Amino acid sequence: MSERKITETEILNRVYNATDHEALMSAYRDWADQYDSDLLDRFGYVAHVATAKALHEALGGSTDARILDAGCGTGLVGEELVKLGYRHIDALDYSADMLAQAARKGIYGERMQADMKHRLPVDDDAYDAVVCTGTFTYGHVTGDAFDELVRIVRPGGVIVFTIREGAYEEYGYRRRMLDLETAGAWELVSFYDTPYQLEEGNTCKMCSYRVPYRA
Ligand SMILES: C[S@@+](CC[C@H](N)C(=O)[O-])C[C@H]1O[C@@H](n2cnc3c(N)ncnc32)[C@H](O)[C@@H]1O
The missing domain is CATH 3.40.50.150 (Vaccinia Virus protein VP39)
Known part of the structure; x- marks a missing residue:
């Protein structure tokens, strides 16, 4: 797993408040390699x-x-x-x-x-x-x-x-x-x-x- 670029809270804000498609895809680009561990271990x-x-x-x-x-x-x-x-x-x-x-x-x-x-x-x-x-x-x-x-x-x-x-x-x-x-x-x-x-x-x-x- 690579070094964390952004906190869980910041990434959730970007994902749920994305104003357009590009902003949403950019958020998922930054989240992809930490998504599973955040979702499963942190958010339940x-x-x-x-x-x-x-x-x-x-x-x-x-x-x-x-x-x-x-x-x-x-x-x-x-x-x-x-x-x-x-x-x-x-x-x-x-x-x-x-x-x-x-x-x-x-x-x-x-x-x-x-x-x-x-x-x-x-x-x-x-x-x-x-x-x-x-x-x-x-x-x-x-x-x-x-x-x-x-x-x-x-x-x-x-x-x-x-x-x-x-x-x-x-x-x-x-x-x-x-x-x-x-x-x-x-x-x-x-x-x-x-x-x-x-x-x-x-x-x-x-x-x-x-x-x-x-x-
Ligand atoms: C919260 S994640 C859910 C992923 C997976 N289904 C899960 O349960 O973990 C939402 C997914 O929807 C994708 N997504 C968002 N907008 C989309 C669109 N317009 N077309 C296709 N996929 C999209 C995102 O790239 C992301 O992978």
Whole structure:
């Protein structure tokens, strides 16, 4: 591990108060090699474990599922999925530095550097499931990105993601989730509050949806 460039508090401020995409990516560039130890040892991050469990339940334990870990970061969710027996996991993130950390773990198949605010470089119906933890939050990706997740998951497949407490209403996620449900684009499987970082005492919404079969 290289020498620390910035404190945990400073990096969190930069990540959650980034005013534009470049500022956010610059923050992740400076954080990438310390991200896992900060999250796990300092902040008591548990959302990656909870998301893997929620996905496992939504998939009914089908460990041959083809999964995309969107906003994969350093691969903490992927590692949990591997522990549960999943073997076909691709990774997508906009930060080359976070993707490089994920690559070192040797758990992902394809690794894509892509922006979730735009059309993804993925075919329609390509995945049985998409998982996305910690990326629907302050200063990151808005609910407009849900449409692309629906497009790339096959009918009958599932989408499981977290939304940080507070951001859920404030950033319009709730409205977009309900609109997609009303439009029949996805069906709610489960929705509950769960701890995000134990040491920080914060929570997230754990959201699971199924893409319906077409008539
Ligand atoms: C808080 S980290 C979560 C990483 C991982 N899922 C986890 O649970 O540890 C958020 C990730 O979202 C990525 N991200 C932020 N904005 C993005 C965007 N527009 N497109 C793709 N990835 C993005 C960041 O690079 C970062 O790796």
